[in-house]
Amino acid sequence: MQSTHLREHNLSLVLRSLVGIETPVSRAALAKATRLTKPTVSKLMEELIGAGLVQEGAPLTRGTGRPIVPLSPARGTLLALGLEVAADHISVLGTDLAGEVTVQRTEYLQVGAGTVAEAVETSARLIGAALEAADGVPAIGICVSVPGRISPDGGRVLSAPNLDWTDVPFVEHLTADPRVASLPVRAENDNRLAVRTELDRRPGASFLYVRGSTGVGGAVVLEGQVMPGEHGWAGEIGHTVVVRGGALCRCGRRGCLEAYVSHHALRELAGLGTDVRIEDLVDALALSSDRAEVIGTIGSALGLAVANALNVLDLSTVVLSGYLAPIAEEIAPVIRTTVEAHALAVEAGPVTIERSDALAEPSLRGAARAALEPVLASPSSWIRRLG
């Protein structure tokens, strides 16, 4: 049993190394990266290539040495599905092991307390269509991105204020639909999925991640790892209080950061219609006559919440993502004023406010990436299945 366990561990190790990198690598480079011996890596690769999980590129000859065979995650042999449930749309995105997007669809609808069944129906339809488009490529499973807090087992949406959902067994509903077939489904918080797309770009870094989307959420990254917290929602900055007894938040509380900086709040602050979508928010804001005032309100609220979080976490870097990314340059000075007035970190050095440079739709992509996880964690069952 020990050697079976070791083999699984090593398979997982090499496959993860391959999935994390952008350019194909040689067996020798993989051996170096994983600290396994070259013969071990060669043997593991044989299995992974045989099952169609890894592919070999054309041999490269450099100088007079033996040609190098570049390895990369296989394209098109498996399908990982991410599903994003947001206030005004539901999207599905499928990728293969190489992270290539093989299918993507969006439907616009108002997701709310009264439309859970419609959201489930739309989700199932999108998943069914994605599976059909995949044309028989085996699907690993589905990870659902939800702007709210999820039960630790990944099944129930405990609360998603911006969807007006409280204790919705979304995964149970979804798996009851025959179109979702017998695929494993789990839900995760949208911000925690989005931050995954940031990790590869900032290896080993520590930072507070703040993302503006349907609501405002975040995650804490400590030395390259997402801090879990007791319930899986560390970094939830959106409902920290910036004004005691302040503006009414959609969660029912008063004075939450989200009451000043959410999609809903911004539309109201800038006098925009309820039909302005999240992805159009920044453009709409640019045309608003109250723009400067809105930037001031957002920046000041964010500054206080961020300063308080940096103090408790003892961090000095903030990464702004979602609709905060495109306005990061403009908003950063306002945030900085408050942060520098209150963050203890300034006593040790500068506080850095960075803009996320992640892909578009980070939580949807992060969800698809998370749906790959079962293969990365236990490649051998997939080798048996595909071999």
Add this chain to the structure above:
Amino acid sequence: MQSTHLREHNLSLVLRSLVGIETPVSRAALAKATRLTKPTVSKLMEELIGAGLVQEGAPLTRGTGRPIVPLSPARGTLLALGLEVAADHISVLGTDLAGEVTVQRTEYLQVGAGTVAEAVETSARLIGAALEAADGVPAIGICVSVPGRISPDGGRVLSAPNLDWTDVPFVEHLTADPRVASLPVRAENDNRLAVRTELDRRPGASFLYVRGSTGVGGAVVLEGQVMPGEHGWAGEIGHTVVVRGGALCRCGRRGCLEAYVSHHALRELAGLGTDVRIEDLVDALALSSDRAEVIGTIGSALGLAVANALNVLDLSTVVLSGYLAPIAEEIAPVIRTTVEAHALAVEAGPVTIERSDALAEPSLRGAARAALEPVLASPSSWIRRLG
């Protein structure tokens, strides 16, 4: 080299196990606790006993089996010194490896920006007296507890608002005094030292530790480990903002938790004289006619800061320490009202507000405990020195 390294690792492992427990244990129990073999433990014990770091008790006979020889950290063979610098006193406390207090002295004085030299002189005098009282027992070193933020190398006090100190090279000053001899000295934040006394009592627990003393500070404990943070001050809740633009804090900022809940703030709120010492604060408060109002103010400010911290850290337990411990029962309902209104953790289960049951003077004791660390980390150099 490998085996030297392994020996040091194992010596450290068994010595730490012994220092952490309250009753003497057998070699067999130590082997079980450390997962080392019994012969290895016996060999290591021989060295530690020979050097006077561990002592054997009288053999105990149980039933018909072989007698058990109980082992415990040696008493009186080494001296670890903790020094506490607070707003109104400086104390020294010496312990041996067993944690027995062998010397303790306090001098009362107002420590402030203008009295750094006096604080250094008082500290050196107290240390000199403690060393003299130790009568030749070798001293390991000194750990200084300071109510402020310390440079990562443990040498400079970057800021200690309640002492009115900014960038004071306290360790440098102290080691320049001949009475401190050539002992290693390092400074650490008072709350981070105090929380150490809590860890043994709550093995593996995760909680936010909030301590009222000269100021209000804290620490974050994740699964039994103190979270370090980037600069060593994670959990610094005292300067998170509870009222934007609120009361002026001694740190120069406005609206900090500490502006409402520090020793200074409480004396003012309760109309007490500046001569009321920290240890008498709770008794003085009991006699104050504004008691209910003061409890309300403290509890409400603490509640908001704690709720915000619990959200970002995703924790659901708070431990109140320092002068907050004796009033914990009374203050907890007030804190709970605000916490339950704002902490997301309540969606997953109850938030627990506990009272610290640690020893008196936790930061002073924690400092002495920290001063033991060099022996626990590298016993072999001490075996050579003492053998």
